[in-house]
Amino acid sequence: MIIIMSSEITDAQVETVTQRLKAWGLESNISRGVERTVIGAIGDESRIDKELLQALPGVEQVIRVMKPYKMVARSYHKDTTVIDVKGVKIGGSQVQIIGGPCSVETQPQMDKAAEYAAAAGCHLMRGGAFKPRTSPYTFQGAGIEGLAMFRKAADRFNLPIVTELMDVRQIDAFLQYDVDVIQIGTRNMQNFDLLKEVGRLSKPVILKRGMAATISEWLMAAEYIAAGGNQNIIFCERGVRSFETYYRNMLDVTAIPVLKKETHLPVIVDPSHAGGKAWMVPALSRAAIAAGADGLLVEMHPTPCEAWCDADQALNPEELVELVGSLRGIAQALGRTL
Ligand code: PEP
């Protein structure tokens, strides 16, 4: 950490800073320039309270040299992490398509969805049993019954299941139905107590990007999960809120190479919640895979116009088949399979 002192400082102020650093177990390297004194803090930066330093008299600016995230950072873990979900690898050479409806509705709907997802080449299935809806008057999800329906439908096709956890009180049910991948939704990306709890589990976690979260905040959210002992984390870019109203969210394709550089963990993209319309999904999906995403989380409903949630962004089964086919060539060009 580098501490830049203001132009008119006293020796006592420099001494206060160095004493404070010493109390945290760090050494100081003082450089006195013509106009500025700069103090370099040498030692474990994580012990420093940046805000407290910044509040000391004579301190103008405090700059971190080290990244605030450790366990999720590629600089701490050079090898790319591949996450194994019941034998399905996420983050390896195979691009994974996770398909399924926005929400679990009925058993026949889930049975059909599972059949179509498997037929299209998906190796994992999505579906929300607990739904974070903007309005409290709309369908809130089938709850625990939904988990049961989902498990039953997916098991017939050997598909591991991905579903959203909204509250720590749902964890027992998630374990009871052996949910394979826990999704932390956009609205909960910074629900730190929830992150700490999933950090204590060994289940893989898909961590969606917050509505307006910076990449650094997103990485720190993942660090919460990793710090608890669970390093099976998959980042999911699903678009961020912008000034534009034509589409639901702005897909941040740039985040894909940035995350690939910053973290060793897999990165997938949800083109459905980004575009918000089914017709945008193929183009966004192709962009995501071309940019290096390890997979997609796509909404597909057996009959989209009957969907109880997010009807206009769901692909129909044929569209999902077509999409997967159109992605194969892109994956191959990158030396990957699909
Ligand atoms: C979802 O995947 O069903 C969902 C609610 O997504 P998000 O958290 O990205 O809005």
Ligand code: MN
């Ligand atoms: Mn949805």
